[in-house]
Amino acid sequence: MPPIRNPILPGFNADPSILRVGDDYYIATSTFEWYPGVQIHHSTDLANWDLVVRPLNRKSQLDMRGAPDSCGVWAPCLTHDGEKFWLVYTYVTRKDGSFKDSHNYIVTAPSIEGPWSDPIHVNSSGFDPSLFHDVDDGRKWFVNMLWDHRRRPRAFAGIALQEFDPVAGKLVGPRKNIFKGTELDLVEGPHLYKRNGWYYLLTAEGGTAYQHACTLARARDIWGPYETHPQTHILTSKDAPFADLQRAGHGDVVDTPDGRTYLVHLTGRPVGQQRRCVLGRETAIQEAYWGEDDWLYIKDGPIPSLYVDVPGVQLLEPNYWAEQRYTFTDDLHKDLQWLRTPESSRIFSVADGVLSLIGRESIGSWFEQALVARRQTHFSYDAETVLDYYSPSDERQFAGLVAYYCRYNFFYLTVTADADGQREISILRSEASYPEGNLDTPTPDPIRIPNEGKVRLALSIRGGLDLQFFYALEGDQEQQQLQKIGPVFDASILSDECGGHQAHGSFTGAFVGVACSDLNGTALPAHFGSFTYRPVQHAADRYHV
Template sequence: MTEIQNPILPGFNPDPSIVRVAEDYYIATSTFEWYPGVQIHHSRDLVHWQLVTRPLDRAAQLDMRGDPDSGGVWAPCLTWADDRFWLIYTDMKRRDGAWKDSHNYLVTAPTIEGPWSDPVYLNSSGFDPSLFHDEDGRKWLLNMIWDHNQTGGDRFGGIVCQEYSVGEKRLVGEVRNIYRGTDHKLTEGPHLYRRDGWYYLLTAEGGTGYEHAVTMARSRDLFGPYETDPAKHILTAKDAPEAELQRAGHADIVQTQTGEVYMVHLCSRPLAETRGAPVQERYHIHTDDSRRSPLGRETAIQKLVWPEGEFPRLAHGGCVPAARVEAPNMPAYPVTPVPALRTFEDGLPPEFQWLRNPHRDRLFSLTARPGALRLFGRESPGSQFEHALVARRQEHIAFAAETEIDVAPGDYQHFAGLISWYGRFKFHYLAVTADADGARALTIYSCPADWPDARVEIPVEPIPLPASGPIKLGCDIDGARLTFRFSTGGDWQSLGVTLDQSAISDEAGNGPGNNFTGAFVGMCAHDTSGRGRPADFLSFRYEAK
């Protein structure tokens, strides 16, 4: 029996929405503040997946300058109807406090590669929107509604439903609250299915931390009332701290061409050394019971059994997600692995993204120096507007990353290098800069905690570098430990300090439920003088250990 190894989309790939078109399967996942927006993978066997597109790639569709960390694109929904793909997404402009500014949009395309349309604005009443195509051809938008008047910590006001008019390109008719969830609260992530004469409503509950769960309800009528599954949760790891996959929730269901049923869902894999055992670290920001997942929220898949007229169940029994599940009865469809070594002669490799800004020429160029990626030093690492950082997801618990940089900083306000990044207040940065006399030097800037505890540490004395010529920068990550190294042409030299990579995670600082992305590793340049001085990167290597 062929098995699927979870997660199927390792590294930061949360909030999966899955759709089948004939023999092709597509999963859309959240990208938050990373540009271009929405990540879509393709498969033909549910085992092997390959990134095929990020459709929100121009300012008319998405401009996230000013969006907060873990804001931006939340919970896309990808569907197929009327010979078109329909993609719904949220651009979260404000996510903290009593109010949220969550603007929901629709784009369409005839093929997954596009061209994708300019967006249609839908509403801003809540987040996690999805589009349901009913059997009679009518279309309905669902989203959770945000109730800022609630004071008990649960401002999730239920799942609302409103008709979408294709001809008018807007929502029409009454807004109806069709389901308020269970006592597990925080009801979100709705997806609606029509089956055996029932409307089945799938939701996520419990928040996106370690209490996360998938709940289903059903009704004979679109507008309810909906009865909750007697089992309550189809999927959750909240009562199974020993499970390999944790934080399981926010799901979507697909039926194969052979009639088998699968559910994709988000999950995380906390580091073994953060499950109750203190970690040797410089900054001492752990609590003994913390669990930390630098890879962020990933996408996994489970096989379901769904007898006629009944609620679905996990094929392996119970409600705890399995790390390995039975693959569908379909031919294998392997994909080409991503090369470890990347150069820039043919453009930016597809696994790389940047932050917020739709105007990429403000941040980098692939033609200014042929064969190199030139980053223009813009605002500081704390910027929510113009931040020249190009990076890829961490996809493995242990890996090595290397880059070769050619930069001549004239003063200490210009710095560039290799970075392990979560957000504006969680990063480890090996930077080439200049000392007070203008001589090139190598240093580390480390910020291992969330706001308001954020502070930038410099844990090593600056290291003098040759006045000119490329420098190789490297990092080695093994679970919760990160070490940096460099080379000026000879052997690699260690910087002699171990940093806490577990701080580059959802759980560090404010904890899961407040941070939603995952660790990236990549290249960056900063020039806080405002002069936009560049740094050239000649190659990048990412290799699992």
């Protein structure tokens, strides 16, 4: 049985929570402002994973219009109490400054596919909630980090514990701060477990950048006091700057039917001299074991391993490196998402092989923008689309192909028009423009094109560092050949490190897709016939597989 290679969920899949029910494993990850909310993957062998559901998929569950970048749905925790699935998560409406408005909810379902209930609001005292089902007495316990706005710049006050009454649907009894963390600080991401009479509390510390870590503590009583692990941090790359997997932390533990133990955790794989994680925060797995002292240890840890032994055999080739050509016959492919709004019919429709985007607000709007995209999961790839029909009247109407991180970081190849209504191809870009959010100038000169006819738009990214745009027009064979437009851009700005907060404030990942805006307010649509994502095995990639 050959070892598998991390990460097991490449690209933006942060804050993993893992669960086993019988022979089935599930991982839930954060989606932040991307809709629908929460990704749940399924596996039977810990090696091969398939996206099965995004449970927060209707307005009564989730409406994120107005949520800033990297807010929205944080740190889901997926559990099962023997009867049904429980999913707890935070919905964040503000994260910058002294205050964090973070609201914690619970939804349930009889099966992983649903139907998932409408949410119950539990509390708003902090974020990263989880639910612990004590099988010995049947009680349920809710834990979340506590936010204290008075303690700036270190407002992470500790881990709160309170009992949850499933019949009443609310917290009951006293609340106690059971663990204030270690000197690494920024304690969050709590999960509770019980084994051999011990209560174990696994937390994340050190922020989400290069000091990130998994910290373990335990107590005989659920209320504490909790003592920390002999190693303090059971998993971290903070003291190993050249390890393949960096930013390792925010973990969760699972046991296999044959008694083996694993920890899943978020990680990042930096590229370039500026060490930017262009694929965002990904999910990795590590083998662990219980020592004779009843403490959990990471095999060959605490530094995470790139290669790990799990029960299954990783079958990357037919799927991971395959070209994905998305067509639009019935509904969006499960790879594709949009931003914030539950009212998707206001921004797109799918019918008769065409994706129609309805021009709404500007690219990067926090309310209603028409952008449909998929995660970047490879350091090198090509993407292209065909704009079947689009007839802009001026420069305030534009549609096309976009590589996107957030409102401050994107590259956008657009079909638009000049003030006289003559169609042209133009590049819009915003390269690390926080906090102004301005477009970068000068822009490459636009290219005039016919007012009728299809337009083929493409881009290539190599090594996560270099981005080049291309275009071609409908017509004879020579015209249909892709031609370069604009210079080579720095693709690495599509990363957490450039998302507006250098260390601990940008949490998502790079996407690529299609978009449409109408700043005249007339909702002019753009019609796309296809979208293709083509992974490239580029020899220069550090993480080439």
